[in-house]
Amino acid sequence: MIDLSPLYGLVALLPFDCLQVRFMQQAFLGLLLLAPMAAVMGIMVVNFRMAFFADAISHSAFAGVALGLLFSVDPDWTMPAFGLLVGLGIMIMQRHSELSSDTVIGVFFSGMVAFGLAIVSRDRSLARDLQRFLYGDILTISDGQLLCLIALFVALMGFQTLSYNQLLYIGLNPTLAKAHRIRVAVHQYIFTGLLALIVMFAVQAVGVLLVTAMLIVPAAAARNLARSAGTMFWWALLISLSSSIIGLLISAQDWARTATGATVILIACGWFGLSLLPAALQRRPHH
Incomplete structure:
Protein backbone atom coordinates (compact mmCIF):
# COMPACT_ATOMS: atom_id res chain seq x y z
CA MET A 1 0.00 0.00 0.00
CA ILE A 2 1.18 3.54 -0.77
CA ASP A 3 2.67 5.29 2.26
CA LEU A 4 0.66 8.41 3.14
CA SER A 5 3.03 9.51 5.94
CA PRO A 6 4.43 12.49 3.93
CA LEU A 7 0.88 13.86 3.57
CA TYR A 8 0.22 13.40 7.28
CA GLY A 9 3.49 15.25 7.95
CA LEU A 10 2.27 18.21 5.90
CA VAL A 11 -1.03 18.31 7.80
CA ALA A 12 0.88 18.22 11.10
CA LEU A 13 2.64 21.47 10.09
CA LEU A 14 -0.65 23.36 10.39
CA PRO A 15 -0.89 25.39 13.65
CA PHE A 16 -3.69 23.38 15.26
CA ASP A 17 -3.12 21.05 18.22
CA CYS A 18 -5.96 18.75 17.18
CA LEU A 19 -4.18 17.98 13.88
CA GLN A 20 -1.17 16.45 15.62
CA VAL A 21 -2.89 13.05 16.03
CA ARG A 22 -3.13 10.55 13.18
CA PHE A 23 -6.90 10.02 13.05
CA MET A 24 -7.46 13.79 12.79
CA GLN A 25 -4.87 14.01 10.01
CA GLN A 26 -6.69 11.21 8.16
CA ALA A 27 -10.03 12.98 8.64
CA PHE A 28 -8.53 16.28 7.40
CA LEU A 29 -7.17 14.65 4.24
CA GLY A 30 -10.45 12.81 3.70
CA LEU A 31 -12.46 16.04 3.82
CA LEU A 32 -9.85 17.82 1.68
CA LEU A 33 -10.50 15.22 -1.04
CA LEU A 34 -14.24 14.81 -0.53
CA ALA A 35 -15.24 18.49 -0.30
CA PRO A 36 -14.13 19.48 -3.85
CA MET A 37 -15.83 16.39 -5.30
CA ALA A 38 -19.04 17.16 -3.42
CA ALA A 39 -18.88 20.76 -4.67
CA VAL A 40 -18.42 19.76 -8.31
CA MET A 41 -21.15 17.12 -8.24
CA GLY A 42 -23.39 19.35 -6.14
CA SER A 58 -27.52 7.59 0.02
CA HIS A 59 -30.39 5.64 1.56
CA SER A 60 -29.32 2.53 -0.32
CA ALA A 61 -26.32 2.63 2.05
CA PHE A 62 -28.56 0.92 4.61
CA ALA A 63 -28.97 -2.09 2.37
CA GLY A 64 -25.29 -2.14 1.32
CA VAL A 65 -24.06 -2.02 4.91
CA ALA A 66 -26.62 -4.55 6.09
CA LEU A 67 -25.64 -7.00 3.33
CA GLY A 68 -21.97 -6.65 4.24
CA LEU A 69 -22.62 -7.26 7.92
CA LEU A 70 -24.94 -10.17 7.13
CA PHE A 71 -22.40 -11.96 4.94
CA SER A 72 -19.35 -10.95 7.03
CA VAL A 73 -17.93 -8.72 4.27
CA ASP A 74 -16.43 -5.32 5.11
CA PRO A 75 -19.33 -2.80 4.74
CA ASP A 76 -16.82 -0.20 3.53
CA TRP A 77 -16.68 -2.25 0.31
CA THR A 78 -20.26 -3.53 0.03
CA MET A 79 -21.78 -0.08 0.58
CA PRO A 80 -20.16 1.72 -2.40
CA ALA A 81 -20.57 -1.37 -4.60
CA PHE A 82 -24.28 -1.59 -3.80
CA GLY A 83 -24.73 2.19 -4.19
CA LEU A 84 -23.09 2.03 -7.62
CA LEU A 85 -25.48 -0.75 -8.70
CA VAL A 86 -28.49 1.20 -7.43
CA GLY A 87 -27.40 4.41 -9.19
CA LEU A 88 -26.88 2.63 -12.51
CA GLY A 89 -30.15 0.75 -12.02
CA ILE A 90 -32.04 4.02 -11.61
CA MET A 91 -30.42 5.48 -14.72
CA ILE A 92 -31.22 2.36 -16.79
CA MET A 93 -34.84 2.46 -15.64
CA GLN A 94 -35.14 6.18 -16.36
CA ARG A 95 -33.84 5.73 -19.89
CA HIS A 96 -36.02 2.73 -20.72
CA SER A 97 -39.26 3.55 -18.92
CA GLU A 98 -42.22 5.80 -19.66
CA LEU A 99 -42.43 6.72 -15.97
CA SER A 100 -41.26 10.13 -14.75
CA SER A 101 -37.81 10.39 -13.18
CA ASP A 102 -39.25 11.18 -9.74
CA THR A 103 -41.46 8.09 -9.89
CA VAL A 104 -38.58 5.78 -10.83
CA ILE A 105 -36.35 7.25 -8.11
CA GLY A 106 -39.19 7.01 -5.57
CA VAL A 107 -39.64 3.30 -6.30
CA PHE A 108 -35.92 2.60 -5.90
CA PHE A 109 -35.74 4.80 -2.78
CA SER A 110 -38.61 2.93 -1.12
CA GLY A 111 -37.34 -0.48 -2.17
CA MET A 112 -33.79 0.08 -0.93
CA VAL A 113 -34.85 1.44 2.47
CA ALA A 114 -37.34 -1.41 2.93
CA PHE A 115 -34.72 -3.97 1.87
CA GLY A 116 -32.17 -2.61 4.35
CA LEU A 117 -34.67 -2.50 7.20
CA SER A 125 -27.35 -6.79 16.62
CA LEU A 126 -26.82 -5.27 13.16
CA ALA A 127 -28.64 -2.10 14.23
CA ARG A 128 -25.76 -1.01 16.46
CA ASP A 129 -23.27 -1.31 13.60
CA LEU A 130 -25.55 0.68 11.28
CA GLN A 131 -25.53 3.72 13.56
CA ARG A 132 -22.01 4.67 12.40
CA PHE A 133 -23.33 4.99 8.85
CA LEU A 134 -26.57 6.68 9.90
CA TYR A 135 -24.72 9.57 11.57
CA GLY A 136 -21.36 9.29 9.77
CA ASP A 137 -17.89 9.51 11.28
CA ILE A 138 -15.05 10.88 9.17
CA LEU A 139 -12.71 10.28 12.12
CA THR A 140 -12.76 6.54 11.38
CA ILE A 141 -11.52 6.86 7.78
CA SER A 142 -8.66 4.47 6.96
CA ASP A 143 -5.59 4.70 4.73
CA GLY A 144 -7.27 2.32 2.26
CA GLN A 145 -10.32 4.56 2.01
CA LEU A 146 -8.09 7.61 1.53
CA LEU A 147 -6.36 5.89 -1.39
CA CYS A 148 -9.78 5.10 -2.89
CA LEU A 149 -10.74 8.76 -2.47
CA ILE A 150 -7.54 9.86 -4.23
CA ALA A 151 -8.31 7.53 -7.16
CA LEU A 152 -11.91 8.75 -7.29
CA PHE A 153 -10.73 12.38 -7.13
CA VAL A 154 -8.42 11.87 -10.12
CA ALA A 155 -11.17 10.06 -12.09
CA LEU A 156 -13.76 12.75 -11.37
CA MET A 157 -11.50 15.68 -12.21
CA GLY A 158 -10.46 13.97 -15.43
CA VAL A 184 -25.63 11.23 -24.02
CA ALA A 185 -25.99 7.71 -22.62
CA VAL A 186 -22.23 7.27 -22.01
CA HIS A 187 -21.96 10.62 -20.22
CA GLN A 188 -25.05 9.93 -18.12
CA TYR A 189 -23.87 6.49 -17.00
CA ILE A 190 -20.37 7.70 -16.09
CA PHE A 191 -21.79 10.71 -14.26
CA THR A 192 -24.24 8.50 -12.37
CA GLY A 193 -21.54 6.02 -11.39
CA LEU A 194 -19.22 8.74 -10.11
CA LEU A 195 -22.06 10.45 -8.25
CA ALA A 196 -23.05 7.17 -6.58
CA LEU A 197 -19.49 6.53 -5.38
CA ILE A 198 -19.06 10.10 -4.08
CA VAL A 199 -22.40 9.89 -2.25
CA MET A 200 -21.31 6.65 -0.60
CA PHE A 201 -18.03 8.13 0.62
CA ALA A 202 -19.95 11.19 1.82
CA VAL A 203 -22.19 8.84 3.83
CA GLN A 204 -19.12 7.71 5.74
CA ALA A 205 -18.22 11.36 6.41
CA VAL A 206 -21.54 12.97 7.37
CA GLY A 207 -24.02 10.08 7.53
CA VAL A 208 -27.08 9.06 5.53
CA LEU A 209 -29.20 11.85 7.03
CA LEU A 210 -26.91 14.69 5.92
CA VAL A 211 -25.25 13.43 2.74
CA THR A 212 -27.63 15.26 0.40
CA ALA A 213 -26.98 18.48 2.31
CA MET A 214 -23.23 18.11 1.68
CA LEU A 215 -23.96 18.17 -2.05
CA ILE A 216 -26.82 20.67 -2.16
CA VAL A 217 -26.08 23.40 0.40
CA PRO A 218 -22.68 24.64 -0.95
CA ALA A 219 -23.99 24.55 -4.53
CA ALA A 220 -27.18 26.41 -3.57
CA ALA A 221 -25.18 29.08 -1.70
CA ALA A 222 -22.82 29.36 -4.69
CA ARG A 223 -25.76 29.89 -7.03
CA ASN A 224 -26.95 32.81 -4.88
CA LEU A 225 -23.51 34.42 -5.00
CA ALA A 226 -22.38 33.66 -8.57
CA ARG A 227 -23.25 35.44 -11.79
CA SER A 228 -21.92 32.80 -14.18
CA ALA A 229 -21.37 29.03 -14.33
CA GLY A 230 -17.63 29.54 -13.89
CA THR A 231 -17.90 31.66 -10.74
CA MET A 232 -20.51 29.28 -9.33
CA PHE A 233 -17.92 26.49 -9.54
CA TRP A 234 -15.32 28.49 -7.57
CA TRP A 235 -17.82 29.68 -4.97
CA ALA A 236 -19.05 26.11 -4.43
CA LEU A 237 -15.46 24.93 -4.05
CA LEU A 238 -14.67 27.66 -1.51
CA ILE A 239 -17.83 27.06 0.52
CA SER A 240 -17.49 23.28 0.55
CA LEU A 241 -13.80 23.31 1.50
CA SER A 242 -14.10 26.00 4.17
CA SER A 243 -17.20 24.36 5.69
CA SER A 244 -15.45 20.99 5.86
CA ILE A 245 -12.20 22.26 7.38
CA ILE A 246 -13.80 24.71 9.83
CA GLY A 247 -16.40 22.10 10.81
CA LEU A 248 -13.70 19.51 11.51
CA LEU A 249 -11.61 21.95 13.59
CA ILE A 250 -14.61 23.20 15.61
CA SER A 251 -15.89 19.68 16.34
CA ALA A 252 -12.48 18.77 17.79
CA GLY A 261 -20.58 15.77 9.92
CA ALA A 262 -23.29 17.86 11.60
CA THR A 263 -20.83 20.70 12.28
CA VAL A 264 -19.69 20.72 8.64
CA LEU A 277 -27.78 38.90 1.99
CA PRO A 278 -26.64 40.43 -1.35
CA ALA A 279 -30.02 39.77 -3.00
CA ALA A 280 -31.88 40.99 0.11
CA LEU A 281 -29.85 44.22 0.16
CA GLN A 282 -30.51 44.82 -3.54
CA ARG A 283 -34.28 44.48 -2.95
CA ARG A 284 -34.26 47.07 -0.15
CA PRO A 285 -36.03 50.27 -1.21
CA HIS A 286 -33.68 53.23 -1.55
CA HIS A 287 -34.80 56.44 0.18
Whole structure:
Protein backbone atom coordinates (compact mmCIF):
# COMPACT_ATOMS: atom_id res chain seq x y z
CA MET A 1 0.00 0.00 0.00
CA ILE A 2 1.18 3.54 -0.77
CA ASP A 3 2.67 5.29 2.26
CA LEU A 4 0.66 8.41 3.14
CA SER A 5 3.03 9.51 5.94
CA PRO A 6 4.43 12.49 3.93
CA LEU A 7 0.88 13.86 3.57
CA TYR A 8 0.22 13.40 7.28
CA GLY A 9 3.49 15.25 7.95
CA LEU A 10 2.27 18.21 5.90
CA VAL A 11 -1.03 18.31 7.80
CA ALA A 12 0.88 18.22 11.10
CA LEU A 13 2.64 21.47 10.09
CA LEU A 14 -0.65 23.36 10.39
CA PRO A 15 -0.89 25.39 13.65
CA PHE A 16 -3.69 23.38 15.26
CA ASP A 17 -3.12 21.05 18.22
CA CYS A 18 -5.96 18.75 17.18
CA LEU A 19 -4.18 17.98 13.88
CA GLN A 20 -1.17 16.45 15.62
CA VAL A 21 -2.89 13.05 16.03
CA ARG A 22 -3.13 10.55 13.18
CA PHE A 23 -6.90 10.02 13.05
CA MET A 24 -7.46 13.79 12.79
CA GLN A 25 -4.87 14.01 10.01
CA GLN A 26 -6.69 11.21 8.16
CA ALA A 27 -10.03 12.98 8.64
CA PHE A 28 -8.53 16.28 7.40
CA LEU A 29 -7.17 14.65 4.24
CA GLY A 30 -10.45 12.81 3.70
CA LEU A 31 -12.46 16.04 3.82
CA LEU A 32 -9.85 17.82 1.68
CA LEU A 33 -10.50 15.22 -1.04
CA LEU A 34 -14.24 14.81 -0.53
CA ALA A 35 -15.24 18.49 -0.30
CA PRO A 36 -14.13 19.48 -3.85
CA MET A 37 -15.83 16.39 -5.30
CA ALA A 38 -19.04 17.16 -3.42
CA ALA A 39 -18.88 20.76 -4.67
CA VAL A 40 -18.42 19.76 -8.31
CA MET A 41 -21.15 17.12 -8.24
CA GLY A 42 -23.39 19.35 -6.14
CA ILE A 43 -23.46 21.95 -8.91
CA MET A 44 -24.62 19.30 -11.36
CA VAL A 45 -27.16 17.94 -8.89
CA VAL A 46 -28.63 21.43 -8.36
CA ASN A 47 -28.60 22.34 -12.06
CA PHE A 48 -30.05 18.97 -13.14
CA ARG A 49 -32.56 18.86 -10.22
CA MET A 50 -31.18 15.53 -9.01
CA ALA A 51 -31.37 16.05 -5.22
CA PHE A 52 -33.90 13.21 -4.87
CA PHE A 53 -31.62 10.98 -6.93
CA ALA A 54 -28.69 11.59 -4.55
CA ASP A 55 -30.99 10.98 -1.60
CA ALA A 56 -32.11 7.62 -3.01
CA ILE A 57 -28.50 6.48 -3.48
CA SER A 58 -27.52 7.59 0.02
CA HIS A 59 -30.39 5.64 1.56
CA SER A 60 -29.32 2.53 -0.32
CA ALA A 61 -26.32 2.63 2.05
CA PHE A 62 -28.56 0.92 4.61
CA ALA A 63 -28.97 -2.09 2.37
CA GLY A 64 -25.29 -2.14 1.32
CA VAL A 65 -24.06 -2.02 4.91
CA ALA A 66 -26.62 -4.55 6.09
CA LEU A 67 -25.64 -7.00 3.33
CA GLY A 68 -21.97 -6.65 4.24
CA LEU A 69 -22.62 -7.26 7.92
CA LEU A 70 -24.94 -10.17 7.13
CA PHE A 71 -22.40 -11.96 4.94
CA SER A 72 -19.35 -10.95 7.03
CA VAL A 73 -17.93 -8.72 4.27
CA ASP A 74 -16.43 -5.32 5.11
CA PRO A 75 -19.33 -2.80 4.74
CA ASP A 76 -16.82 -0.20 3.53
CA TRP A 77 -16.68 -2.25 0.31
CA THR A 78 -20.26 -3.53 0.03
CA MET A 79 -21.78 -0.08 0.58
CA PRO A 80 -20.16 1.72 -2.40
CA ALA A 81 -20.57 -1.37 -4.60
CA PHE A 82 -24.28 -1.59 -3.80
CA GLY A 83 -24.73 2.19 -4.19
CA LEU A 84 -23.09 2.03 -7.62
CA LEU A 85 -25.48 -0.75 -8.70
CA VAL A 86 -28.49 1.20 -7.43
CA GLY A 87 -27.40 4.41 -9.19
CA LEU A 88 -26.88 2.63 -12.51
CA GLY A 89 -30.15 0.75 -12.02
CA ILE A 90 -32.04 4.02 -11.61
CA MET A 91 -30.42 5.48 -14.72
CA ILE A 92 -31.22 2.36 -16.79
CA MET A 93 -34.84 2.46 -15.64
CA GLN A 94 -35.14 6.18 -16.36
CA ARG A 95 -33.84 5.73 -19.89
CA HIS A 96 -36.02 2.73 -20.72
CA SER A 97 -39.26 3.55 -18.92
CA GLU A 98 -42.22 5.80 -19.66
CA LEU A 99 -42.43 6.72 -15.97
CA SER A 100 -41.26 10.13 -14.75
CA SER A 101 -37.81 10.39 -13.18
CA ASP A 102 -39.25 11.18 -9.74
CA THR A 103 -41.46 8.09 -9.89
CA VAL A 104 -38.58 5.78 -10.83
CA ILE A 105 -36.35 7.25 -8.11
CA GLY A 106 -39.19 7.01 -5.57
CA VAL A 107 -39.64 3.30 -6.30
CA PHE A 108 -35.92 2.60 -5.90
CA PHE A 109 -35.74 4.80 -2.78
CA SER A 110 -38.61 2.93 -1.12
CA GLY A 111 -37.34 -0.48 -2.17
CA MET A 112 -33.79 0.08 -0.93
CA VAL A 113 -34.85 1.44 2.47
CA ALA A 114 -37.34 -1.41 2.93
CA PHE A 115 -34.72 -3.97 1.87
CA GLY A 116 -32.17 -2.61 4.35
CA LEU A 117 -34.67 -2.50 7.20
CA ALA A 118 -35.85 -6.03 6.39
CA ILE A 119 -32.29 -7.36 6.68
CA VAL A 120 -31.65 -5.47 9.92
CA SER A 121 -34.91 -6.69 11.43
CA ARG A 122 -33.67 -10.30 11.08
CA ASP A 123 -30.68 -9.59 13.31
CA ARG A 124 -31.09 -6.87 15.94
CA SER A 125 -27.35 -6.79 16.62
CA LEU A 126 -26.82 -5.27 13.16
CA ALA A 127 -28.64 -2.10 14.23
CA ARG A 128 -25.76 -1.01 16.46
CA ASP A 129 -23.27 -1.31 13.60
CA LEU A 130 -25.55 0.68 11.28
CA GLN A 131 -25.53 3.72 13.56
CA ARG A 132 -22.01 4.67 12.40
CA PHE A 133 -23.33 4.99 8.85
CA LEU A 134 -26.57 6.68 9.90
CA TYR A 135 -24.72 9.57 11.57
CA GLY A 136 -21.36 9.29 9.77
CA ASP A 137 -17.89 9.51 11.28
CA ILE A 138 -15.05 10.88 9.17
CA LEU A 139 -12.71 10.28 12.12
CA THR A 140 -12.76 6.54 11.38
CA ILE A 141 -11.52 6.86 7.78
CA SER A 142 -8.66 4.47 6.96
CA ASP A 143 -5.59 4.70 4.73
CA GLY A 144 -7.27 2.32 2.26
CA GLN A 145 -10.32 4.56 2.01
CA LEU A 146 -8.09 7.61 1.53
CA LEU A 147 -6.36 5.89 -1.39
CA CYS A 148 -9.78 5.10 -2.89
CA LEU A 149 -10.74 8.76 -2.47
CA ILE A 150 -7.54 9.86 -4.23
CA ALA A 151 -8.31 7.53 -7.16
CA LEU A 152 -11.91 8.75 -7.29
CA PHE A 153 -10.73 12.38 -7.13
CA VAL A 154 -8.42 11.87 -10.12
CA ALA A 155 -11.17 10.06 -12.09
CA LEU A 156 -13.76 12.75 -11.37
CA MET A 157 -11.50 15.68 -12.21
CA GLY A 158 -10.46 13.97 -15.43
CA PHE A 159 -14.09 13.33 -16.38
CA GLN A 160 -15.13 16.90 -15.54
CA THR A 161 -12.24 18.37 -17.52
CA LEU A 162 -13.17 16.36 -20.62
CA SER A 163 -16.96 16.45 -20.31
CA TYR A 164 -18.03 19.57 -18.37
CA ASN A 165 -19.51 21.40 -21.37
CA GLN A 166 -21.18 18.24 -22.68
CA LEU A 167 -22.77 17.62 -19.28
CA LEU A 168 -24.16 21.17 -19.20
CA TYR A 169 -25.55 20.64 -22.72
CA ILE A 170 -27.15 17.33 -21.68
CA GLY A 171 -28.63 18.95 -18.59
CA LEU A 172 -30.25 21.68 -20.68
CA ASN A 173 -31.61 19.46 -23.47
CA PRO A 174 -30.61 15.78 -23.89
CA THR A 175 -32.38 15.49 -27.26
CA LEU A 176 -30.56 18.49 -28.70
CA ALA A 177 -27.27 17.24 -27.24
CA LYS A 178 -27.80 13.90 -29.00
CA ALA A 179 -28.51 15.72 -32.26
CA HIS A 180 -25.10 17.40 -31.89
CA ARG A 181 -23.48 13.95 -31.66
CA ILE A 182 -22.83 14.07 -27.93
CA ARG A 183 -22.87 10.53 -26.52
CA VAL A 184 -25.63 11.23 -24.02
CA ALA A 185 -25.99 7.71 -22.62
CA VAL A 186 -22.23 7.27 -22.01
CA HIS A 187 -21.96 10.62 -20.22
CA GLN A 188 -25.05 9.93 -18.12
CA TYR A 189 -23.87 6.49 -17.00
CA ILE A 190 -20.37 7.70 -16.09
CA PHE A 191 -21.79 10.71 -14.26
CA THR A 192 -24.24 8.50 -12.37
CA GLY A 193 -21.54 6.02 -11.39
CA LEU A 194 -19.22 8.74 -10.11
CA LEU A 195 -22.06 10.45 -8.25
CA ALA A 196 -23.05 7.17 -6.58
CA LEU A 197 -19.49 6.53 -5.38
CA ILE A 198 -19.06 10.10 -4.08
CA VAL A 199 -22.40 9.89 -2.25
CA MET A 200 -21.31 6.65 -0.60
CA PHE A 201 -18.03 8.13 0.62
CA ALA A 202 -19.95 11.19 1.82
CA VAL A 203 -22.19 8.84 3.83
CA GLN A 204 -19.12 7.71 5.74
CA ALA A 205 -18.22 11.36 6.41
CA VAL A 206 -21.54 12.97 7.37
CA GLY A 207 -24.02 10.08 7.53
CA VAL A 208 -27.08 9.06 5.53
CA LEU A 209 -29.20 11.85 7.03
CA LEU A 210 -26.91 14.69 5.92
CA VAL A 211 -25.25 13.43 2.74
CA THR A 212 -27.63 15.26 0.40
CA ALA A 213 -26.98 18.48 2.31
CA MET A 214 -23.23 18.11 1.68
CA LEU A 215 -23.96 18.17 -2.05
CA ILE A 216 -26.82 20.67 -2.16
CA VAL A 217 -26.08 23.40 0.40
CA PRO A 218 -22.68 24.64 -0.95
CA ALA A 219 -23.99 24.55 -4.53
CA ALA A 220 -27.18 26.41 -3.57
CA ALA A 221 -25.18 29.08 -1.70
CA ALA A 222 -22.82 29.36 -4.69
CA ARG A 223 -25.76 29.89 -7.03
CA ASN A 224 -26.95 32.81 -4.88
CA LEU A 225 -23.51 34.42 -5.00
CA ALA A 226 -22.38 33.66 -8.57
CA ARG A 227 -23.25 35.44 -11.79
CA SER A 228 -21.92 32.80 -14.18
CA ALA A 229 -21.37 29.03 -14.33
CA GLY A 230 -17.63 29.54 -13.89
CA THR A 231 -17.90 31.66 -10.74
CA MET A 232 -20.51 29.28 -9.33
CA PHE A 233 -17.92 26.49 -9.54
CA TRP A 234 -15.32 28.49 -7.57
CA TRP A 235 -17.82 29.68 -4.97
CA ALA A 236 -19.05 26.11 -4.43
CA LEU A 237 -15.46 24.93 -4.05
CA LEU A 238 -14.67 27.66 -1.51
CA ILE A 239 -17.83 27.06 0.52
CA SER A 240 -17.49 23.28 0.55
CA LEU A 241 -13.80 23.31 1.50
CA SER A 242 -14.10 26.00 4.17
CA SER A 243 -17.20 24.36 5.69
CA SER A 244 -15.45 20.99 5.86
CA ILE A 245 -12.20 22.26 7.38
CA ILE A 246 -13.80 24.71 9.83
CA GLY A 247 -16.40 22.10 10.81
CA LEU A 248 -13.70 19.51 11.51
CA LEU A 249 -11.61 21.95 13.59
CA ILE A 250 -14.61 23.20 15.61
CA SER A 251 -15.89 19.68 16.34
CA ALA A 252 -12.48 18.77 17.79
CA GLN A 253 -12.50 21.60 20.34
CA ASP A 254 -13.20 20.79 23.99
CA TRP A 255 -15.87 23.47 24.18
CA ALA A 256 -17.74 22.02 21.19
CA ARG A 257 -17.39 18.22 21.06
CA THR A 258 -20.03 18.01 18.32
CA ALA A 259 -20.36 15.43 15.55
CA THR A 260 -18.04 16.39 12.69
CA GLY A 261 -20.58 15.77 9.92
CA ALA A 262 -23.29 17.86 11.60
CA THR A 263 -20.83 20.70 12.28
CA VAL A 264 -19.69 20.72 8.64
CA ILE A 265 -23.28 21.04 7.42
CA LEU A 266 -24.08 23.78 9.97
CA ILE A 267 -21.14 25.86 8.69
CA ALA A 268 -22.35 25.30 5.11
CA CYS A 269 -25.86 26.43 6.13
CA GLY A 270 -24.28 29.53 7.66
CA TRP A 271 -22.68 30.21 4.27
CA PHE A 272 -26.11 29.77 2.65
CA GLY A 273 -27.61 32.31 5.04
CA LEU A 274 -24.86 34.80 4.17
CA SER A 275 -25.42 34.17 0.45
CA LEU A 276 -28.96 35.49 0.77
CA LEU A 277 -27.78 38.90 1.99
CA PRO A 278 -26.64 40.43 -1.35
CA ALA A 279 -30.02 39.77 -3.00
CA ALA A 280 -31.88 40.99 0.11
CA LEU A 281 -29.85 44.22 0.16
CA GLN A 282 -30.51 44.82 -3.54
CA ARG A 283 -34.28 44.48 -2.95
CA ARG A 284 -34.26 47.07 -0.15
CA PRO A 285 -36.03 50.27 -1.21
CA HIS A 286 -33.68 53.23 -1.55
CA HIS A 287 -34.80 56.44 0.18
